[in-house]
Amino acid sequence: MNKILALLVLCAGIFFFQAAMAQQTEPITNDDRPVLVEDNSSETSSILPDKERESNFSLNILLRGMLGMSVLLVLGFVLSTNRKNIPWRTVAIGLFIQVLLAIGVLYVPFVRDGFEFFGQIFVKILDFTKAGSEFLLGDLMNADTYGFIFLFQVLPTIIFFSALTSLLFYWGIIQKVVYGLAWLFTKALKISGAEALSVAGNIFLGQTESPLMIKAYLEKMSKSEILLVMSGGMATMAGGVLAAYIALLGGNDPQMRLEFAKHLLAASVMAAPAAIVFSKMLVPPTEAINKQIEVSKEKIGSNVLDAITNGTSEGVKLAVNVAAMLLTFIAFIAMFNFIIGKIGQWTSLNELIAEGTNGRYEGLSLQFILGYTFAPLMWLIGVGAEDIIVVGRLLGEKLILTEFIGYISLAELKTTAAFTHPKSVIMATYILCGFANFSSIGIQIGGIGALAPGR
Structure with missing residues (x-):
């Protein structure tokens, strides 16, 4: 019962951590008009005020954000299985990384431009998906005529992005990016190589696909490492559903799609250090860690077409x-x-x-x-x-x-x-970013349990 309670608290902690950081990421403006978004008109669509964002922290914003994060840290400390061994260095650096990301997305031009660049890639992917959908569905894809039909506008994005991810995995691109992020996590946050690979992989893959990259390590992992593998899966979002959420929230307005793409990407990336911080507080590591990083060499297909076909399926x-x-x-x-x-x-x-x-x-x-x-x-x-x-x-x-x-x-x-x-x-x-909900507990127990039946 205590383990289940700890896992549920971890779920809550992850998305509250992200929300507390979002409190820092988007300051309140003086424009308090109700929010109205019209999907089919780029001239009227806005989730933000018409005037430029104000770039100042108010004392109220800062104090509320600090209060929320402090409560979470206290909660993590109280529910920790071993308070004496909490790696405070990892906690401090993880929080610092989150703050840097939040400030970077809002205030640092090259960081903001970087997230917008990757956001534009996701928007283009939606355009490519629309081309395939229009071939199959014709005028049913016209939102002006038939409205926004979820089945036609969102679900095809999941299929195309899955095929694209398989292709990138076949070429080894995803493995290289995941390896780079895992190396950074290992060096900065002092976690094991397998943990780092899983957390980094979750930014791109799903909560059941990412553990496949470290399935050789799962049987030998400590409780602290297993918890981080699970919490990393709950904290982040798979690329396919992230693209679907961009389509859902942005509608047919390219500017709105880009705005939501930037924030959804930032939320998923910021969730990774949040998962590390909270999981290491709840179940601190007590054993020596293996910092070796080995990305799975397993192929997803025998050739390019096979990889695309498998991804589509x-x-x-x-x-x-x-x-x-x-x-x-x-x-x-x-x-x-x-x-x-x-x-x-x-x-x-x-x-x-x-x-x-x-x-x-x-x-x-x-x-x-x-x-x-x-x-x-x-x-x-x-x-x-x-x-x-x-x-x-x-x-x-x-x-x-x-x-x-x-x-x-x-x-x-x-x-x-x-x-x-x-x-x-x-x-x-x-x-709302991440898979932290009751159903994910069952999904992960089934998925990871099948890979490591001895655990």
């Missing part, structure tokens, strides 16, 4: 799984809301809720319960008081259901001017 499986999962979860949400809505009607709670929330909620619902449950936590990490219930609802949907449900809700809410502060949209983007 895997992408189709993932896209079908995502579609089925969303259909099931959204149907269950509707059923649950119907049941508790009837309870609210019989007990007159619906009228009280509608009056108390000024019409934001029509009655008792899952969204209402999640919003008010997580609202105090949203205030703690710096979300504007007017938006804490909305963002709290998104966090609850991510934790209890999946991040896909959370991002779908975020996409819907930002088009209906549900947010008072533009910054809240950005913070929600960071909060």
Whole structure:
């Protein structure tokens, strides 16, 4: 039971860490107009104020961000299995790296330009996917005529990106990038080579694919190392779903796609040191670590076409799984809301809720319960008081259901001017980043357990 509690706290810690850093990444401006995003018009689309962002830290922003991070650190310390062996050097350097990334994305031109460059690559990938989708679906891809159809606009991106990832893996490009990041993690944060490979791989691959790169080490890993492998998978996002989220949040507006691509990439990269910090606090290393880095030489295909074919097949499986999962979860949400809505009607709670929330909620619902449950936590990490219930609802949907449900809700809410502060949209983007939810625990136990049955 204690292990399960620690793992759930780790999930929460990872996305709260990211949100606390997002608090530093996007300062509040003086423009408090509600956020309205129109997907089909680049002239009116904006998640940020029309005027230029103000580049100053207010004392309130700084204190709220520090408070949120401090609470998380205290929580990690209290729940640690071995407080005396917590590697404070690793914790300090991990936090420092996060702060540097946050400041770099906001204030340092070449860092910001770097994230925008890679964001543009993801946007182009969406354009390439659209070309293939238009061949198959024709005018159904025209959002102006038929609206934004999730099945046609988002899921094909997962398939194409999976094929592209397989091709890059076949050529050895991903392995070289992962090796470079793993080397940096090993040197800076003093973690083992296998841990570093897994965490670095998770930035590009999924939570079940990345452990394949270190499957030879899994049986011999310590508890501390296994926890980091799992937490790294929960903290980051696979490239395929990241591209899908860019399409979902950005709609058909290239500028919006680029804006969300930059922040989603930053969130996924910043999540890696957050996972290292929190996992090493919860279960500190007590054994000597092996810093040797050996990337798996396993091929994903016998030739280029074979690699693309294998990647496409895997992408189709993932896209079908995502579609089925969303259909099931959204149907269950509707059923649950119907049941508790009837309870609210019989007990007159619906009228009280509608009056108390000024019409934001029509009655008792899952969204209402999640919003008010997580609202105090949203205030703690710096979300504007007017938006804490909305963002709290998104966090609850991510934790209890999946991040896909959370991002779908975020996409819907930002088009209906549900947010008072533009910054809240950005913070929600960071909060929802990663696979940290209940279902991921089962996925990882099954996936990693199959690779290391002795553990």
